[in-house]
Amino acid sequence: MTTSSTTTPTMTRADLAVIGAGPAGLAAALTAADRGVRVVLLDAGAQAGGQFYRQPAAGLGARRPQALHHAWGTWEALRDRVATHVAAGRITHLADRHVWFVEPEFGEFRFGVHALLGPDQQASETVTADGVLLATGGYEKVLPFPGWTLPGVVAAGGAQAMLKGGLVLPGRTVVVAGTGPLLMPVAAGLAAAGAEVVAYVESVRPAGFVRHAATLAAHPGKVVEAAGYAAQLLRHKVPVLVRHAVVAAHGTDRVEAVTVAALDTAGRVRPGTERRIACDTLAVGHGMLAHTDLAESLGCTIDDTGDPFVVTDAEQRTDVDGVWAAGEATGIGGAVLALAEGEIAGYSIAARLKGVHLQGVEARPADWAAAARTRSRLRHFSAALATAYAPPAHWAEQVTDDTVVCRCEEVPAGAIRTATAELGATDLRTVKLLTRAGMGWCQGRICAPGVSGVAGCPPGPAKRPFARPVPLEVLAREPEGP
Amino acid sequence: MRSRGVGGGPGGATPQELARAHPEPAFTVTVDGREIDALPGQTVAAVLWTAGITSWRGTRGSGAPRGVFCGIGVCFDCLITVNDRPNQRACLVPAHPGDTIRAQEGTGHDDLVHDDADHD
Numbered sequence: 001m002t003t004s005s006t007t008t009p010t011m012t013r014a015d016l017a018v019i020g021a022g023p024a025g026l027a028a029a030l031t032a033a034d035r036g037v038r039v040v041l042l043d044a045g046a047q048a049g050g051q052f053y054r055q056p057a058a059g060l061g062a063r064r065p066q067a068l069h070h071a072w073g074t075w076e077a078l079r080d081r082v083a084t085h086v087a088a089g090r091i092t093h094l095a096d097r098h099v100w101f102v103e104p105e106f107g108e109f110r111f112g113v114h115a116l117l118g119p120d121q122q123a124s125e126t127v128t129a130d131g132v133l134l135a136t137g138g139y140e141k142v143l144p145f146p147g148w149t150l151p152g153v154v155a156a157g158g159a160q161a162m163l164k165g166g167l168v169l170p171g172r173t174v175v176v177a178g179t180g181p182l183l184m185p186v187a188a189g190l191a192a193a194g195a196e197v198v199a200y201v202e203s204v205r206p207a208g209f210v211r212h213a214a215t216l217a218a219h220p221g222k223v224v225e226a227a228g229y230a231a232q233l234l235r236h237k238v239p240v241l242v243r244h245a246v247v248a249a250h251g252t253d254r255v256e257a258v259t260v261a262a263l264d265t266a267g268r269v270r271p272g273t274e275r276r277i278a279c280d281t282l283a284v285g286h287g288m289l290a291h292t293d294l295a296e297s298l299g300c301t302i303d304d305t306g307d308p309f310v311v312t313d314a315e316q317r318t319d320v321d322g323v324w325a326a327g328e329a330t331g332i333g334g335a336v337l338a339l340a341e342g343e344i345a346g347y348s349i350a351a352r353l354k355g356v357h358l359q360g361v362e363a364r365p366a367d368w369a370a371a372a373r374t375r376s377r378l379r380h381f382s383a384a385l386a387t388a389y390a391p392p393a394h395w396a397e398q399v400t401d402d403t404v405v406c407r408c409e410e411v412p413a414g415a416i417r418t419a420t421a422e423l424g425a426t427d428l429r430t431v432k433l434l435t436r437a438g439m440g441w442c443q444g445r446i447c448a449p450g451v452s453g454v455a456g457c458p459p460g461p462a463k464r465p466f467a468r469p470v471p472l473e474v475l476a477r478e479p480e481g482p
Numbered sequence: 483m484r485s486r487g488v489g490g491g492p493g494g495a496t497p498q499e500l501a502r503a504h505p506e507p508a509f510t511v512t513v514d515g516r517e518i519d520a521l522p523g524q525t526v527a528a529v530l531w532t533a534g535i536t537s538w539r540g541t542r543g544s545g546a547p548r549g550v551f552c553g554i555g556v557c558f559d560c561l562i563t564v565n566d567r568p569n570q571r572a573c574l575v576p577a578h579p580g581d582t583i584r585a586q587e588g589t590g591h592d593d594l595v596h597d598d599a600d601h602d
Contacts, residue, residue, distance in 0.1 A: 044555065046523075046576070051554060057523025057576070062501040119575045139556045151537035151549040158553025162573070166528025167497040170536065170550070193497040253547050254536050407551070407559060410543040441558030446551070 014040035017129035022050020024327025024338035025135030031346020136291035138328035144450040147249030156285035171281035177201035177246040184229040191236035267392030293467035315348035333382035340374040408440020509579035527572035
C-alpha cells in the first residue's frame, strides 16, 4: 500500500530561501546567516558558484581551476565561509534544484519555493520560507543572423561555461564575435585552453569608449582587468577587428566559415567590405539578459523600458513584501556588483524578516555603507558599458527573410515581417499568436530580442507562469500548503 | 551524428592541461551504437564535444541539425535521448557509465519503439 509520504514532495523549512548560488546569492546567504537567519540556498548547479564561478566537475580533478577564472581569491573566501555555515547548520545548500515557482501564502507559510530535482526533473520539492531572495542571475543575449542556428555557433558565455565546467572546447578554430565586455575574457580563455582564435570581432567603435573615458578612469581595476585580457589576446596573436560584425555563418552540418564586414558610423554594413573567415566554431554574444521569471510571477515590478530587470529599492527589496532581489536579476552589472547587492540584501533581510527564529536585528544602513558605495559606483559604470556596447543600430537589416529567428519553433524572419507589415501586429504577443515565435521550449528567452528587433516592436513583459517546463505529473502531485 | 576531431590546440595546451586536471578513471557510454569515453562529472554535451560531435538533434520542422547553443540550460537546443528518455538537455545532464545516448529527431518520441508504456 502506498502511503502519502511516498507521493507528497519533501518539504524543508527556512527563514530565508535564496534562489541562486552565484555571487549575489552567496553574499546574501552569508550576510544573513552571519546574523542568525536560517538560510536554504537553492541552486540549479551541481556546485555553488553560479555562471561566473562555475567549477569544473569534481570528477575531473582540476588542481588549477583558477587558470579558467578571474578573481579566484574572492571565490575561495566565499566558498570557505559557506562551508563553515553549512557545517554549523545555518545554511542548507540544495544543489541541482531548478526552481519553477515561488508561491505566496503557501498554507501557514509566507512562501513555498517549488523546485524540480535535477538532472531528471521528474520530481519536485518545496522549501517553505518567511522571505525570499531572488538571485537568479542572467543569460546571454544573442541576436539572429543568417546561419546562427548551425551547430558550432554557440553563445560566447556557453562556450565559456562548457570550458569551465567540463574542460572542453567546441572546436579548434574559433571566431569570437558580437559586442560586450564578456567577449574578451571568452576569447582569452578559449585561446589559453588551446583553441586557435582566428578573429575577435567587436562591433563597437573605439570612439565609443573615448566618450566614457572619465567613467573608465574612475574604475582603474576594470581597466587593468581589460588590459590583462587584451595582453592575453596579443600573446596568442588573436587578430582583433573593431567596428566589424559577423553578418553570416556558413555550412551545412556545422559552421565552416563566417562572413565579417566593416560597419559605418551609423552601424550599417559598409558594402564591399565583406570577407570570409574559415572556422569550425563561432562564439557569439550581444550582452546579457536578466532572469526575471520568478519575480514576474510573484508580481514584482519589472522595468521593461529596455532589457527587463527587477526593480529594487536601496535595501534590494522588491515591491512585494518579503521578496528581495540582487545581482544580474536587478540589472546586468557583473560579479562585483552582484556581491555588493547580495551583501546589502543580507543585512536588510536580517533586520526586516519576521520569523519565529529571528531576534529582530536593527536595520543600520551604516553596516552596508561600503557595499552601497560599491553598488553606486558599479551601476554607473555598467550603465556606461551598456551604452558603449550597444549592438549595431541596424543589425536587423542583415537578417534575411529565410533566417530562423525563433530557434525552437523555427519561425523565419519573413513570417515575423508579414505579421507586422501585412497582418497588423504591433506587439510581440500578437506576433507570437500569428507566427508561434516565442512559443517553444525556451518560451522566448532566446528569441525575444531578435523577434523584437525584426518586428520593430518593444519586447514588453514576458508573462511566463512557471520559470521552467514542469512535467504534468509534478503539477498533479503538488500539495496545498500545510 | 557527425563527427570531427577536436584535440589539443595549436599551442599544444588543452583545457585539461590548463586546469591541471587529473580525472578519475574514464568510463564508456554508447552514442548511437558507438562506444566513446567519458570522464566522471562531465555532462553529456561535454562528452560529445570531446568526441568531436557537435550536432545531435534534428528539429521538428525542417530536421535541421542542432547541438549546444546557450550551454547553460536556457535554450533547449541541445535536447537528446538518454537511456530512452527523450528531450534531455545535454548541457545539464551528467553522463553515467553505460548510458545509451541517441541523437534525437523531431519530438524525440517517434523513434522510441521499444516500449510504448514508457513514454513520458
